[in-house]
Amino acid sequence: MVNKLDLYRIFIIVGQHESFSKAAKHLYMTQSAVSQAMKQLEKELDTRLFTRNQKGVSLTDEGALLFDYVYSAINLIRTGEEKILEFKNLTAGELKIGVGDTISKYFLLSYLETFHNNYPKIRFKLVNGTTTEVTALLKSGDVDVIVCNFPLKDPTLEQLPCMEIQDIFVCGEVYKQKIKEPLAMKALNELPLIFLEPNSNSRHYVEDFLLSKGIKLEPEFELGSYDLLLEFAKINLGIACVTREFSKEYLQKGIVHEIQMKDQIPPRNVGVAYLKSVPLSPASKKFVEVIQEGQNESC
Structure with a gap:
């Protein structure tokens, strides 16, 4: 197929110049090589493509018909190659x-800004969801x-930890006055707890740790928004489990x-993941x- 394509490339140039x-x-070929290439193409197609004359050559009717199709095809191939190069050059x-949503707001935005400033021609499409949901989107x-x-318990994913985060418990002014001493984990269930909804990966992580200590959570509030955790704690509705790094402004x-x-x-950690099987x-x-360069600079 490659040899045939080369013949067509030569055919186009001969047709344009009407001269071997x-x-x-x-x-940058010899005239003999060009002539032999066209003879080979005519033989393979069993069709005469050129009429030889004193000034050079001219396309036969069959040659002119083929020229239009091949010219279009070669241009499409060239355009495709240029598009591939554009993708490579970003x-x-x-x-x-x-x-x-939470990671978008507190972690990702600055990196999106940097990437967009460096590569403004690349379009972004952000799809929001829980860790479980975006993992399913990645696999489909x-x-x-993502x-x-x-951690993600999935061997099919390449996982690149980028930022260490710490889960903590926060409260409003009322509970601050009530809790004077460091609190034991088992004492948490004696307080009204505010957690993310059960399908959250953050919730699972904290729950698994507490279960390993023999503590089963019984939250009073289960919320779908991270910011609501902080707002509920602020107005003294209970003790919220949040991430220290994403709560700096409130703290x-x-x-x-x-x-x-x-x-x-x-x-x-918060990190980037992608399929091992897909480049x-x-x-x-x-x-x-x-993202990795940004994290290295912040260390």
């Missing part, structure tokens, strides 16, 4: 990211990469207060590099 010698100069394309091919809470302004615990929940697109690969 001019085509040979254009192609001057075109789309990056589809699966991510949760609806997104290229940015989510780790620094004294809107909520971190409860000191006798035992600490082990830290975990990353140039845009996806560069996006992952932008």
